[in-house]
Structure formats: structure tokens, C-alpha cells
Amino acid sequence: MTMPYYASAEQVMRDRSEYARKGISRGRSVAVLTYADGVLFIAENPSSTLHKVGEIYDRIGFAAVGRYSEFESLRVAGVRLADVRGYSYNRRDVTGRVIANAYAQTLGAIFTEQMKPYEVELCVAEVGETSEQDQLYRLTFDGSVVDEPDFVVMGGQADAVTGQLRENFRAGLSLSDALMVGVRALSASSPALSGNGDRGLLPAGQLEVAVLDRSRPKRAFRRVVGAALGTLLGDRSAGEQAPEGATHAHTPSVPQPGTPAGLGDPAAPDTAGGTAGSGEGSGPQTGPADGVGGGTDGGS
Amino acid sequence: MDGLTQSHTGRSGFPPAYLDRVGSSFTDFLAQAAPDLLPSRRPVPSVQAGDLTPHGTTIVSVTYAGGVLMGGDRRATMGNLISSRDIEKVYPADSWSVIGIAGAAGIAIEMVRLYQVELEHYEKIEGLTLSLDGKANRLAQMIRGNLGAALQGLAVVPLFAGFDLDAAEGATPGRIFSYDVTGGNYEERGYAAVGSGSLFAKNSLKKTWRSGLDAGAATRTVVEALYDAADDDSATGGPDPVRRLYPIVYRVDAEGAVRLTDPEVAEVADTIISERAEAERRDVGEA
Numbered sequence: 001m002t003m004p005y006y007a008s009a010e011q012v013m014r015d016r017s018e019y020a021r022k023g024i025s026r027g028r029s030v031a032v033l034t035y036a037d038g039v040l041f042i043a044e045n046p047s048s049t050l051h052k053v054g055e056i057y058d059r060i061g062f063a064a065v066g067r068y069s070e071f072e073s074l075r076v077a078g079v080r081l082a083d084v085r086g087y088s089y090n091r092r093d094v095t096g097r098v099i100a101n102a103y104a105q106t107l108g109a110i111f112t113e114q115m116k117p118y119e120v121e122l123c124v125a126e127v128g129e130t131s132e133q134d135q136l137y138r139l140t141f142d143g144s145v146v147d148e149p150d151f152v153v154m155g156g157q158a159d160a161v162t163g164q165l166r167e168n169f170r171a172g173l174s175l176s177d178a179l180m181v182g183v184r185a186l187s188a189s190s191p192a193l194s195g196n197g198d199r200g201l202l203p204a205g206q207l208e209v210a211v212l213d214r215s216r217p218k219r220a221f222r223r224v225v226g227a228a229l230g231t232l233l234g235d236r237s238a239g240e241q242a243p244e245g246a247t248h249a250h251t252p253s254v255p256q257p258g259t260p261a262g263l264g265d266p267a268a269p270d271t272a273g274g275t276a277g278s279g280e281g282s283g284p285q286t287g288p289a290d291g292v293g294g295g296t297d298g299g300s
Numbered sequence: 301m302d303g304l305t306q307s308h309t310g311r312s313g314f315p316p317a318y319l320d321r322v323g324s325s326f327t328d329f330l331a332q333a334a335p336d337l338l339p340s341r342r343p344v345p346s347v348q349a350g351d352l353t354p355h356g357t358t359i360v361s362v363t364y365a366g367g368v369l370m371g372g373d374r375r376a377t378m379g380n381l382i383s384s385r386d387i388e389k390v391y392p393a394d395s396w397s398v399i400g401i402a403g404a405a406g407i408a409i410e411m412v413r414l415y416q417v418e419l420e421h422y423e424k425i426e427g428l429t430l431s432l433d434g435k436a437n438r439l440a441q442m443i444r445g446n447l448g449a450a451l452q453g454l455a456v457v458p459l460f461a462g463f464d465l466d467a468a469e470g471a472t473p474g475r476i477f478s479y480d481v482t483g484g485n486y487e488e489r490g491y492a493a494v495g496s497g498s499l500f501a502k503n504s505l506k507k508t509w510r511s512g513l514d515a516g517a518a519t520r521t522v523v524e525a526l527y528d529a530a531d532d533d534s535a536t537g538g539p540d541p542v543r544r545l546y547p548i549v550y551r552v553d554a555e556g557a558v559r560l561t562d563p564e565v566a567e568v569a570d571t572i573i574s575e576r577a578e579a580e581r582r583d584v585g586e587a
Binding site for chain 1: 314315318319321326330331334337363413414417420421424425427
């Protein structure tokens with residue numbers, strides 16, 4: 001396909017990231033938290049069959065937001081890579097870093113080479129022998145990887161949820177405490193609850209919860225569903241409105257216009273390892289560029 | 301979904317085959333992405349190769365009230381030599397099923413590894429466990445792929461057993477499937493045995509096994525059948541109290557597949573040995 005008009009590379013990249021970010025911001029949020037015995041995934045997801053969280057390998061889990069068909073094919077690719085590697089070498093030789101690198105390369109290639117970038121954001125989590133060895137990798141649509149220490153939040157309300165977690169998260173929480181902190185943070189900015197004035201907690205039916213449990217011998221991944229989830233949520237959810245006040249009443253339905261550092265910003269081309277402002281949407285460029293014909297055509 | 305174009309082949313991310321959303325079978329995927337890793341894709345020398353690898357021997361499996369048991373002896377042979385006294389020939393296939401192997405050990409162990417990944421892979425991609433019949437069929441296809449090698453003396457004949465989570469009310473949840481080298485797949489009633497000592501093991505089970513046994517009594521029939529097989533088949537090893545080597549026994553019940561600990565199996569084996577020694581002494585005393 002030929003470009004009808006000239007568009008600078010910077011312009012094209014910016015348009016693509018704008019497009020991807022818009023797609024991602026429409027979705028509901030996912031939070032991935034470390035807790036005392038492993039890693040906890042909490043997704044706001046009313047469907048019980050179309051998962052946003054999945055198992056990659058023995059100690060590795062996956063969470064995603066954005067367009068389902070795209071992150072599902074990436075999840076499958078991750079499972080395949082892990083299984084081929086584990087089969088041809090050894091199960092111990094499959095690490096989260098390998099999976100995260102493959103995602104980064106693939107997302108980066110799609111972002112630069114295809115008209116339409118993937119509208120996804122991923123988290124690859126690996127549970128280690130001790131909590132110091134737990135790894136959380138956040139991968140964005142352009143292929144940047146960030147190694148996050150305590151938690152990763154992705155999706156439309158990521159900034160608001162991150163703000164909530166900053167205040168309430170502590171390292172080494174128990175499973176039920178971590179779940180409570182995460183659910184409260186997601187609930188505080190969930191569009192599903194924004195209609196009514198008092199913001200309750202998301203009910204179990206709206207949540208997809210899974211853990212990578214360090215104490216499980218081989219396959220650490222376990223979904224928390226049904227009665228187990230009800231028990232973990234139930235004993236606390238009564239009378240849980242106190243902390244949510246006006247502080248984080250943030251209902252962003254419009255995408256954050258900012259660009260993460262490194263994207264379309266030649267001064268910071270490398271985002272591996274993250275920058276101070278990454279994840280906050282606080283990059284230098286703001287505002288969507290006025291439409292230049294032929295920049296993106298969104299062909300999916 | 302926009303298919304990935306060939307422009308990505310040169311990058312070091314996922315090769316295109318990884319992102320194709322076709323099928324949930326690991327074997328089928330390997331056939332596309334890395335066919336050299338598949339045992340069935342390798343050329344087989346057109347000479348008898350049976351002496352190149354150790355052979356594993358007797359595997360027995362029995363159902364009982366709460367599920368199914370599988371046991372295997374510990375011997376592998378190469379011709380007239382014992383090549384291993386502590387080989388393991390029974391493996392968990394996944395949480396609810398076990399597989400035991402008789403035949404060319406090298407190929408058999410590779411096949412078990414592939415089969416384990418196959419089941420786990422399906423589970424992860426689909427979010428569901430295969431049905432027990434589906435697992436049994438899948439294994440039949442892998443055996444079928446090995447027919448060429450089988451004809452050169454590298455036959456692998458597995459025994460597959462599992463707990464059927466979809467079993468109808470009243471039906472026994474433990475089920476056993478046996479195979480032949482062409483991939484024929486036969487469901488067995490009650491008990492089954494494969495390998496060189498299977499004739500003797502089956503004869504033993506014929507006398508000791510009854511339907512509706514409890515786990516303890518059924519474990520005894522398994523260990524006793526292996527003892528009888530070792531008695532008459534030189535390629536099957538009996539319990540070895542000197543080296544503390546006892547048969548490997550797996551139990552699959554509603555809780556999943558667990559390997560019985562060595563002390564548990566040792567106790568059963570020691571009981572059988574002492575009872576037989578006692579009977580022998582009585583015979584001699586009366587004579």
C-alpha cells in the first residue's frame with residue numbers, strides 16, 4: 001500500500017500511539033499486585049469465559065487489556081513459546097523475561113511496521129522462590145517493557161487506579177488484604193459503578209481473580225472463582241465505603257492525551273526500565289495532532 | 301484479526317506460526333513450527349534397531365471403587381543384560397490421568413514428555429481439560445505416528461488410565477485404555493497389563509482382583525501381579541529389599557493423581573513376600 005501524502009515518521013508514530021491508546025482506554029482496568037505468597041491478578045471483567053488473565057507456564061501468568069482478539073493471540077503465542085522452550089530444554093529454563101522479551105519484540109515490530117498497531121497492554125508476571133524474586137513486566141502497545149516493583153495497573157482508568165494503589169498498597173499483604181486493596185482501587189474508578197453516588201465495591205460477578213501461588217508445587221497459577229472468591233471478598237465488603245471520598249473521584253472516559261516517554265520523543269528513545277513519569281501518561285506531547293490524511297486508516 | 305504478514309519473519313519476536321490462531325494441540329503446533337522436535341517426524345533406519353535402547357517391561361493397572369491404580373516394575377533390559385534397576389515407567393499424564401510405558405525406553409520417555417505437554421497445552425489454551433476419551437484418542441494418534449519405528453524393533457506400547465470427571469452416576473469413574481503398536485485403542489474392563497510380563501501379571505490379577513475393591517486391597521493386587529510377573533519373566537524386576545527398590549504405583553481418585561510413597565509400597569510388597577515365604581515354609585514342613 002502506498003501513502004498518498006507524505007507524513008513524517010514522528011507524525012505517523014504519534015498517530016498510531018494515539019490510536020492504540022484510545023482503544024486501550026475504552027476497556028476496563030486490570031490490576032496485578034504482589035502479595036506475601038505470590039502475585040494476584042484482579043480484572044474487572046463481567047465475562048466468565050473470555051478471560052483477561054491466563055496461565056503461561058508453571059510460575060508465569062499473563063494479564064491484558066484492550067482488544068480481545070489481539071491479546072488472546074498474544075497469550076496463545078506466549079503459551080506456545082513457553083511450552084516449546086520447556087519441552088526442548090527444561091521446565092526451569094522458561095522465565096518471565098524470555099516471554100516478556102518476545103512480546104516486546106513482537107509488539108514493537110507490529111507497531112512500527114503495520115498500519116494498525118495492536119490496541120493492547122500486557123503484564124507478564126513471574127512468581128519466584130521468595131517475594132524479592134517476583135517479577136512484573138508491563139508491556140505497552142509499542143513494545144516498551146517496564147519492570148515494575150509492586151504492582152501494575154492497565155486499562156482505561158489506569159492512572160486513577162494507580163493513584164489509589166499508591167496510597168493503600170504495602171508490600172507483603174496477605175491475599176485477602178491485597179485483594180481488598182485491589183478491588184477497592186478498581187471500584188473507585190470503575191465506570192460500571194459511576195452512575196450512583198455512593199461507590200460500593202465491584203461484586204464478585206464483575207471480577208476475574210487469579211493468583212500465582214508461590215506455595216503450589218508445580219503450576220502456580222490458580223483461578224479464584226465461585227465460593228472461594230466470595231469468601232475472600234465477603235467477610236470484608238460489608239460497610240466498606242469509608243476510604244473512598246472525593247479524593248479520587250476520577251471518571252475518565254476520554255483517553256489521556258499524553259504520550260509515554262520515548263514515544264515519538266526522540267530525546268528519550270529507550271523506555272526499557274521505565275522512566276520516572278512512565279505509566280502516568282505524563283509525557284511531553286499533549287493533545288491529538290490535527291488529522292493528517294493517510295496517517296492511519298485503522299484497517300483491522 | 302489482521303494476519304501477521306511475512307514482514308515479521310526477520311524479527312526476533314514470535315515467528316508467524318506462533319501468532320496463528322489455529323488449533324490447541326501442541327503436537328500439531330510443533331509439526332508447523334519445529335517438526336524436528338517430534339519423534340514421529342524423524343527418519344527411521346531401515347535396519348533392526350531394537351537392541352540400541354533399553355526396553356521397559358511390565359505395567360499393570362486396575363480399577364477400584366474410588367478410581368484407578370497403575371503400577372510398574374523398575375527393570376529395563378538390553379538383550380540379556382539388565383540396563384537399569386530403578387527406571388520409572390509410570391508417569392502422571394496430567395492431574396487426573398497416568399500413563400505407563402512398555403517398549404523402547406528412549407522413545408517411550410520422549411513420547412510421555414510430549415504427551416504431558418500436549419495435555420497441559422490444551423488445558424492452558426482452551427481453559428478446559430480434555431475429556432478422558434479425548435486424552436486416550438490423542439495418545440492413540442501418537443502411537444500411530446511411531447509405527448515405522450515399531451517395525452524396526454522400537455515399539456512403544458503404553459497403558460493409559462484416568463479418573464473420568466464426566467463419569468455417569470453409578471459408573472465406575474476409573475477407566476483403563478490399552479493400545480497396540482498400530483495405535484489401536486481399547487478400553488479395558490477392570491484390569492489390564494502390558495509388556496513382556498503381562499501374561500503372568502494378568503493371570504495373577506484374574507485370581508486376585510474383584511470389582512469394588514477398596515484402595516488398599518487393590519494396591520495389593522497390583523504389587524502382587526508385578527511380583528508374579530517378575531517370578532516368571534526375566535525382563536521384569538521384583539521388589540528389591542536389599543536396595544530398597546519397590547514398584548512405582550500411582551493412584552488416581554477424585555483428589556487427582558498421586559504417587560504412593562516408597563514406604564507404602566514397601567509395606568505391601570514386604571507383606572506379600574513374607575506371606576509367600578510363610579506358605580513355602582509350611583509346604584516344606586508338611587512334606
